[in-house]
Amino acid sequence: MLAFAITVSFGAVGLALLLAAWRLVRGPDLPDRILALDTLYISAVALIVLAGIAWRTQVYFEAALLIALMGFVGTVALALYVARGDVMH
Amino acid sequence: MLLEIAVSFFLLVGAFFTLVGAIGLARLPDFYMRLHGPTKATTLGVGGTLTASMIYFTAIEGTSLHELLITLFLFVTAPVSANLLARAALRLRLRSRAPLPEASSAGRD
Amino acid sequence: MTRRWLPHPVTSCVLLVAWLLLNRSVDAGHVLLGALLAVVIPLAVRRFFQRPVRLRRPRAAVRLALVVLWDIVLANVSVARLVLGPSARLRPAFVEVALDVEHPVAVALLASIVTMTPGTVSCDPSRDRRRILVHALDVDDPDRLAREIKSRYERPLLEIFAC
Structure with a gap:
């Protein structure tokens, strides 16, 4: 049963990644693309955690944590850049 | 057995909400509406997947609570990114199905 | 004295717990290093807290x-x-x-x-x-x-x- 749940989850999260990628390509505006990137990295965290469960290993934990941290910083920097034209002020 | 049921449950719920968030991002008609999917559903979805991982590794390897760090981090940061993105969109005055508030109160900081 | 070296006890506790979770251990060494960080980091970012947070209830x-x-x-x-x-x-x-x-x-x-x-x-x-x-x-x-x-x-x- 667990194997089945993992397979279904891989499928769902993979589809989520594809949909976010489609929005990233499609746009139409800058905030849409930033939001798509944001969704992409959060789904990537889910994918990595899933892989960890599927392969019974915890070595990917740090990768998931770092993607979460860096993704957030990236989203904030891009959103601030769009909102006011500079990142630091 | 009970462990498998619990882990599978959280995995499936998590994957479902992750997918719902992405579907919302892909098909809702304007940016402000699209913002709802990823901030809420995807965050809870990843939270579900992380909870599954927490239960699974606690059962097979002994206490494993560090997934909690990622979950909490995502729940704390999701509103911040959503707020900044909404502010950026208001600043650009992206078209919206709901009437936009007047420029005087929107997009300034 | 406590106020001066530990201005944000809740933040300090969160930092210590986060450090222990990251290292997945409660060894004396990690507790010591975590406690040190829990004291130093709030002092270093003191100026970002504009108004003190007092939690009632x-x-x-x-x-x-x-x-x-x-x-x-x-x-x-x-x-x-x-x-x-x-x-x-x-x-x-x-x-x-x-x-x-x-x-x-x-x-x-x-x-x-x-x-x-x-x-x-x-x-x-x-x-x-x-x-x-x-x-x-x-x-x-x-x-x-x-x-x-x-x-x-x-x-x-x-x-x-x-x-």
Whole structure:
């Protein structure tokens, strides 16, 4: 049963990644693309955690944590850049 | 057995909400509406997947609570990114199905 | 003395716990290093805390946290229904909510809570922090939404941040 749940989850999260990628390509505006990137990295965290469960290993934990941290910083920097034209002020 | 049921449950719920968030991002008609999917559903979805991982590794390897760090981090940061993105969109005055508030109160900081 | 070296005890505790979780161990060495970081980091970022946060009524805080957790689950079920249903029928709206809370941390918390709960993303606290702009995915009565936000989330926050 667990194997089945993992397979279904891989499928769902993979589809989520594809949909976010489609929005990233499609746009139409800058905030849409930033939001798509944001969704992409959060789904990537889910994918990595899933892989960890599927392969019974915890070595990917740090990768998931770092993607979460860096993704957030990236989203904030891009959103601030769009909102006011500079990142630091 | 009970462990498998619990882990599978959280995995499936998590994957479902992750997918719902992405579907919302892909098909809702304007940016402000699209913002709802990823901030809420995807965050809870990843939270579900992380909870599954927490239960699974606690059962097979002994206490494993560090997934909690990622979950909490995502729940704390999701509103911040959503707020900044909404502010950026208001600043650009992206078209919206709901009437936009007047420029005087929107997009300034 | 305590005030001077440990200005934010809650932050320090969170840092220590996060350090131990990251290292997945409660060895004496990690506890010592974590405790050192828990003292040094709040001192280093002291200047970012503009107004001190004093939490009254910890029980109200716990109750609010539970209410919010439950509402996050409900919100996600309703978002799932709205997203998967026909999107032409959705009635999105911007709603302005006038605020009674003043403390910047409380305003930030309220905005975050509203973002994560039923059908709403809070957009923009105005410069004077007297109003927040909330976008909701599907509303029939904007005034009721505003009242609900105020009674469900803002009132407990007012109690907790009584200053």
